[in-house]
Amino acid sequence: MTKNEALFNYTLRLGDDSLILGQRLAEWCGHGPILEEDIAITNISLDLIGQATNLLNYAALIENKDRNADNIAFLRLEKEYCNILLVEQLNGDFGDTMMRQFLFDAFRKPLFEMLQFSKDKQLAAIAEKSLKETKYHLKHSSEWIIRLGDGTEESHQRVQNSLTNLWRYTDELFFTDESDTILSGLGIIPDFSKIKEVWYANVTAVFEQATLQIPANNWQFEGGRKGRHSEHMGYLLAELQYMQRAYPNMEW
Amino acid sequence: MKVLNTEELNRKFQEKIDNDIKIEPNDWMPDAYRQTLIRQISQHAHSEVVRMLPEGNWITRAPNLRRKAVLLAKVQDEAGHGLYLYSATETLGADREDTIDDLHSGKAKYSSIFNYPTLSWADMGAIGWLVDGAAIMNQVPLCRCSYGPYARAMVRVCKEESFHQRQGFEIMMKLANGTPEQKDMAQDALNRFWWPALMMFGPSDDDSPNSQQSMKWKIKRFSNDDLRQQFVDATVAQAALIGLTIPDTDLKFDKASGHYIFGEINWNEFYEVVKGNGPCNKERINARRKAKENGLWVREAAMAFSAKRAIKKSA
Amino acid sequence: MTNKDWPLWEIFIRSKQGLNHKHVGSLRAADAEMAVENARDVYTRRSEGISIWVIESNNIHASDSSDADMLFEPSNTKVYRHPTFYDVPDGISHM
Numbered sequence: 262m263t264k265n266e267a268l269f270n271y272t273l274r275l276g277d278d279s280l281i282l283g284q285r286l287a288e289w290c291g292h293g294p295i296l297e298e299d300i301a302i303t304n305i306s307l308d309l310i311g312q313a314t315n316l317l318n319y320a321a322l323i324e325n326k327d328r329n330a331d332n333i334a335f336l337r338l339e340k341e342y343c344n345i346l347l348v349e350q351l352n353g354d355f356g357d358t359m360m361r362q363f364l365f366d367a368f369r370k371p372l373f374e375m376l377q378f379s380k381d382k383q384l385a386a387i388a389e390k391s392l393k394e395t396k397y398h399l400k401h402s403s404e405w406i407i408r409l410g411d412g413t414e415e416s417h418q419r420v421q422n423s424l425t426n427l428w429r430y431t432d433e434l435f436f437t438d439e440s441d442t443i444l445s446g447l448g449i450i451p452d453f454s455k456i457k458e459v460w461y462a463n464v465t466a467v468f469e470q471a472t473l474q475i476p477a478n479n480w481q482f483e484g485g486r487k488g489r490h491s492e493h494m495g496y497l498l499a500e501l502q503y504m505q506r507a508y509p510n511m512e513w
Numbered sequence: 514m515k516v517l518n519t520e521e522l523n524r525k526f527q528e529k530i531d532n533d534i535k536i537e538p539n540d541w542m543p544d545a546y547r548q549t550l551i552r553q554i555s556q557h558a559h560s561e562v563v564r565m566l567p568e569g570n571w572i573t574r575a576p577n578l579r580r581k582a583v584l585l586a587k588v589q590d591e592a593g594h595g596l597y598l599y600s601a602t603e604t605l606g607a608d609r610e611d612t613i614d615d616l617h618s619g620k621a622k623y624s625s626i627f628n629y630p631t632l633s634w635a636d637m638g639a640i641g642w643l644v645d646g647a648a649i650m651n652q653v654p655l656c657r658c659s660y661g662p663y664a665r666a667m668v669r670v671c672k673e674e675s676f677h678q679r680q681g682f683e684i685m686m687k688l689a690n691g692t693p694e695q696k697d698m699a700q701d702a703l704n705r706f707w708w709p710a711l712m713m714f715g716p717s718d719d720d721s722p723n724s725q726q727s728m729k730w731k732i733k734r735f736s737n738d739d740l741r742q743q744f745v746d747a748t749v750a751q752a753a754l755i756g757l758t759i760p761d762t763d764l765k766f767d768k769a770s771g772h773y774i775f776g777e778i779n780w781n782e783f784y785e786v787v788k789g790n791g792p793c794n795k796e797r798i799n800a801r802r803k804a805k806e807n808g809l810w811v812r813e814a815a816m817a818f819s820a821k822r823a824i825k826k827s828a
Numbered sequence: 829m830t831n832k833d834w835p836l837w838e839i840f841i842r843s844k845q846g847l848n849h850k851h852v853g854s855l856r857a858a859d860a861e862m863a864v865e866n867a868r869d870v871y872t873r874r875s876e877g878i879s880i881w882v883i884e885s886n887n888i889h890a891s892d893s894s895d896a897d898m899l900f901e902p903s904n905t906k907v908y909r910h911p912t913f914y915d916v917p918d919g920i921s922h923m
Contacts, residue, residue: 288573290572291566291569291801292804294804294808294812295808295811295834296595296599296856297855297857298811299565299592300589300592300596301865303585303588304589307582307586310578310581313578317578330578331578335577355807356811397865404862407818408819408858409814409818411818411821415810415813415814416813416814500574503574504575505577508692511695539890539908590873593873596853596855596870600853600855601853603854603908605908606908812833812834815858819858822859
């Protein structure tokens, strides 16, 4: 595998995570638990779509095959998307959404913190810009986990269930393969084990404040990075891709 | 402290208004002024929130990343507008959640146009161009209305609204200049939203009993018919610019008045929709009601946590 | 009136170094952190602020001098004549 192939894979993964999670959050529009939270969630969605655009544009540049962010975002087959399974899970209730968000944000913050020192200038720049947004997302989601975990009996039960259900998708955050090995060797991406350390320390600290328990059973799912998705992905893509498939090759 | 009777209070109040002195929350005001404003402002707020549904509808199906981002930003703005407006009603002593419960129970109204379905991507363009265009006609004069918080909220809203209208028109223009399918899509959206947009301005003021008093109090600056005419005159020219046809066979320019004469509005449809019998009324209200119900446990949890922390702090 | 409703907060934004904080409106939040974050989302969407102050509305004490000689009731305590600023004991309905 060449460096560029590895870099393309890596950027595509980060971009797909942002795209799919941004898409999911957009579904909350008009349905949030209170108007202020509707604004907060759509704000996060907007940030993620922005990140996806930057990352997928860069991926297209690296690939150098005349694609752009839009072709890549809208016209691949399901097995060509390499987002992690966590981000494509259904929104569920507000607790499910915040738990998914928190587990994800707690990963992206240390990731971008380290990635802003990448030997690849463009990736470093994207990381620096995304870090500001991610810090805010993490503050928002961790505060909600604490409020819900240590709120009422009902909220505690609900968000504990969310954690129990979503924990099985967390290992995949740290999935690495040949692409990652090549890039970390070249100082382009950080060592994932370092990110995992920070992530784990942060989530356990927040769960303690939230009086939540990490499930004892650490059975984990993966597949997204390799293009093997959950049943939800098909429906998500049907909505995402509809206009470009129904009206091919047009400008909007 | 001098004690004045109601007649003198009313006179001084009207004098302030006639002299363009703003009325602020703690100022004396006739109860009817307060109630009219609460109704008017909350209706406006409800409209901004309800419209998140027909427009939010298309975020997940936006045709490219840029359009997705812009639509997200637009709908976010609308939620923000709802918030500014609810904030203004709170200054009048109306509890926001009470007015929202009135919306959910059918007691409070909102702009009739959001009871129509959004069936294509072009509807995003039509809504931005026509609905926001109509809203701007109504809102710009309100920036000078007599009640301070409402006027200030309108200034904020108008700043953001012009971006919305431009975006909408830009979508329509792109489609109208695109492929035959895209042009069809745009024309179809215009066909479906034109008349509801005209209805947005409300019935003729002869049929609107409160108009006179509202104008005297400067919480309404122009008549419904005047605003509607202004809208038609501006929009017909814009449609011509992008090669779309207004779906009104009676439309024609009257040289004498300098205005466009337009066809009869189906007021029966308007009243039915306002009553709750439009294509999407039930869905809209159900969605808003469900959002509030499903969010109850969340709001309760946040309050419980806040109370726990307050206790810890004082301990 | 239900106690489950989040309290009302007044928002003040300083848009630029050297300027005063300016009152921009209000919003609902369960606690101060949330109020600041919500204010950032609602009132600084177009980067309109570098400093945010939030104050629970019922903690503001006001004196409006404009109508001082016209009133037959004093109103120089709260910013708005708002029903939820006045705690009503549980069990009292229709208020």
